[in-house]
Amino acid sequence: MAQTSHGVGGLTYDAKKRAWPAEFNVFLALVILVVIFEAIGRIFLGDSFLFNTRSDVSGIFNEARLQIIILQVSIVGIIAIGVTQVIICGGIDLSSGSIVGATAMIAMSFAQVATVNGNPNPKAMFLAQGWTDLPVIVPVLVAIGCGLLAGLVNGSLIAYTRIPPFIATLGMMVTARGIAKWWSKGQPISFPTDGFAAIGKGLMPVIIFLSLAILFQLIMTYTRYGKHCYAIGSNEDAARMSGIKIANHKILVYVIAGILASLAAVVLSSKNLTAQSGMGVMYELDAIAMAVIGGVSLSGGRGSIVGTVIGSLIFGVIISGFTFLRLDAYYQEMVKGVIIVGAVVLDQWRQRLRALRA
Amino acid sequence: MSDIVLKTENLTKRYGGVHALEGANFELRKGEHVAIMGDNGAGKSTFVRQITAVEQRTSGKVWFDGKEVNFTGPIEARTAGIETVFQNLALADDLDVPSNLFLGREKVLFNLGPFSILDRKYMRKATEAALVRTAVKIPNLSNTIRHMSGGQRQCVAIARTATFASKLIIMDEPTAALGVQETAQVENIIRTLKDNGEPLILISHNMRQVFDLCDRIVVFRRGRIVANLRKENTDGQDIVSYITGAKTGEAELAA
Numbered sequence: 001m002a003q004t005s006h007g008v009g010g011l012t013y014d015a016k017k018r019a020w021p022a023e024f025n026v027f028l029a030l031v032i033l034v035v036i037f038e039a040i041g042r043i044f045l046g047d048s049f050l051f052n053t054r055s056d057v058s059g060i061f062n063e064a065r066l067q068i069i070i071l072q073v074s075i076v077g078i079i080a081i082g083v084t085q086v087i088i089c090g091g092i093d094l095s096s097g098s099i100v101g102a103t104a105m106i107a108m109s110f111a112q113v114a115t116v117n118g119n120p121n122p123k124a125m126f127l128a129q130g131w132t133d134l135p136v137i138v139p140v141l142v143a144i145g146c147g148l149l150a151g152l153v154n155g156s157l158i159a160y161t162r163i164p165p166f167i168a169t170l171g172m173m174v175t176a177r178g179i180a181k182w183w184s185k186g187q188p189i190s191f192p193t194d195g196f197a198a199i200g201k202g203l204m205p206v207i208i209f210l211s212l213a214i215l216f217q218l219i220m221t222y223t224r225y226g227k228h229c230y231a232i233g234s235n236e237d238a239a240r241m242s243g244i245k246i247a248n249h250k251i252l253v254y255v256i257a258g259i260l261a262s263l264a265a266v267v268l269s270s271k272n273l274t275a276q277s278g279m280g281v282m283y284e285l286d287a288i289a290m291a292v293i294g295g296v297s298l299s300g301g302r303g304s305i306v307g308t309v310i311g312s313l314i315f316g317v318i319i320s321g322f323t324f325l326r327l328d329a330y331y332q333e334m335v336k337g338v339i340i341v342g343a344v345v346l347d348q349w350r351q352r353l354r355a356l357r358a
Numbered sequence: 359m360s361d362i363v364l365k366t367e368n369l370t371k372r373y374g375g376v377h378a379l380e381g382a383n384f385e386l387r388k389g390e391h392v393a394i395m396g397d398n399g400a401g402k403s404t405f406v407r408q409i410t411a412v413e414q415r416t417s418g419k420v421w422f423d424g425k426e427v428n429f430t431g432p433i434e435a436r437t438a439g440i441e442t443v444f445q446n447l448a449l450a451d452d453l454d455v456p457s458n459l460f461l462g463r464e465k466v467l468f469n470l471g472p473f474s475i476l477d478r479k480y481m482r483k484a485t486e487a488a489l490v491r492t493a494v495k496i497p498n499l500s501n502t503i504r505h506m507s508g509g510q511r512q513c514v515a516i517a518r519t520a521t522f523a524s525k526l527i528i529m530d531e532p533t534a535a536l537g538v539q540e541t542a543q544v545e546n547i548i549r550t551l552k553d554n555g556e557p558l559i560l561i562s563h564n565m566r567q568v569f570d571l572c573d574r575i576v577v578f579r580r581g582r583i584v585a586n587l588r589k590e591n592t593d594g595q596d597i598v599s600y601i602t603g604a605k606t607g608e609a610e611l612a613a
Contacts, residue, residue, distance in 0.1 A: 227457055228472075231450040234451045234452035235450045235451055239461070242461040244461070
């Protein structure tokens with residue numbers, strides 16, 4: 001606080017010094033990345049990354065590639081929407097990947113068909129109880145219930161025992177993964193109803209991801225909930241003194257994150273037509289990385305859902321770009337790591353620059 | 359009694375065996391600006407913390423706005439109309455000016471519980487009005503607090519107290535961390551509050567500032583009020599004598 005009080009009241013206002021929205025820089029990074037892949041493709045492969053070069057397909061852009069770019073990040077993107085809110089509120093959620101695993105197993109058990117090719121479903125969990133061929137709303141509600149419960153435990157632990165979010169959600173990460181394995185003793189759960197399978201079909205994951213992103217961007221900007229997220233993340237003491245009920249708010253934030261992770265589980269298991277206990281491993285880190293690349297500050301208070309969506313697109317472009325350049329998947333992982341650290345370094349650097357200019 | 363905004367009787371606070379505040383009798387009238395002075399640990403901040411209910415008093419009575427009050431917490435005190443500018447500002451760095459002014463008491467367009475839609479237009483207008491009323495100059499309301507100077511931050515914190523119909527403003531060393539020009543800016547705001555007839559308790563170590571801005575000076579020493587003087591009837595030398603203990607005994611207000 002002291003370093004910013006520098007003599008003059010600083011009343012002169014230079015409109016040019018007005019900072020760009022942080023999302024603009026992230027978007028710029030996305031564009032640059034696309035241009036790089038386009039350039040490399042044109043020079044070394046004689047092919048275009050972005051544009052349609054095939055004569056048997058109409059359209060200016062390579063639509064198949066554009067679809068894949070966003071489709072492959074949609075499911076983790078849904079998780080990232082929740083993780084973004086948690087980080088803005090000054091926390092962290094390591095449990096989302098495991099919540100995906102546990103929720104996928106449990107929800108899929110309520111979405112199975114009774115008979116496969118005329119024989120009883122060999123994978124059905126509740127065949128004896130007759131809980132098969134249930135309407136699609138049942139597994140979806142079961143999933144939301146799982147996410148809600150996990151978020152409630154996370155949030156209550158953090159709000160009432162005051163243990164660091166890192167530890168609380170680490171505990172949930174291990175526990176939820178255990179639940180995922182215990183649920184069917186490690187067996188995959190398969191053969192969902194047509195209704196359940198429709199949730200993850202085609203471009204549905206993209207539609208669900210973007211709808212949720214728009215919804216939560218509006219919530220973060222225009223509602224009391226969003227305002228308090230930013231307030232708690234930037235100065236928890238100030239928020240407390242202003243009369244914000246910190247504990248309730250934190251619980252709500254983790255519950256929302258849990259529910260979003262469980263929705264991701266529904267989409268993922270529906271898309272794959274099966275649920276396995278290993279589903280969603282490392283998703284929590286990918287989601288955090290998307291948020292961080294999208295300009296969400298790990299120290300809380302700064303960032304937006306829009307930023308995270310752009311961050312997820314950067315992820316998608318990198319994966320597609322590497323495939324396009326016919327590079328091994330190993331390199332993707334390596335480069336992903338570098339980009340995550342690079343994004344944080346750049347953000348710090350930008351913040352310091354802004355503080356100097358202010 | 360009717361024009362008395364705040365009155366305390368035998369206000370006492372003990373932390374275990376430490377008598378931080380002993381039998382403080384204090385009165386504040388409408389439109390009056392009173393300075394509280396004293397050495398470090400003399401009980402100034404303790405006194406304020408009892409009034410704003412940040413801490414619960416050991417004994418004594420407090421009247422506010424004509425009624426005897428027993429606030430259970432600072433939020434209750436604030437709801438009743440006591441606005442405090444804390445030493446550590448209590449602003450959220452990443453929010454803009456209107457959001458900070460309305461933090462924790464946002465104006466809502468539709469009530470949907472936590473997801474209530476904010477009335478951003480109203481809050482922005484009210485912020486502008488508050489800034490005009492307190493003569494605070496902030497170049498760009500949508501800038502976050504993070505990018506403001508110490509003086510501007512302090513101004514926002516003070517403007518916050520003026521946004522709501524506060525009946526009493528308490529400032530705990532509002533210029534302690536500020537430069538010369540920023541201090542002048544904050545002092546101007548305090549003068550504006552005086553012109554608007556808003557009562558104020560100002561904790562300060564700055565003798566010139568106190569004589570410039572306040573009508574009355576109350577000196578604390580070792581947890582007791584040792585002097586209560588109109589500024590016309592005293593001078594810096596006199597006050598220092600009370601602060602250091604060179605002069606003792608309760609100096610009564612010469613009416």
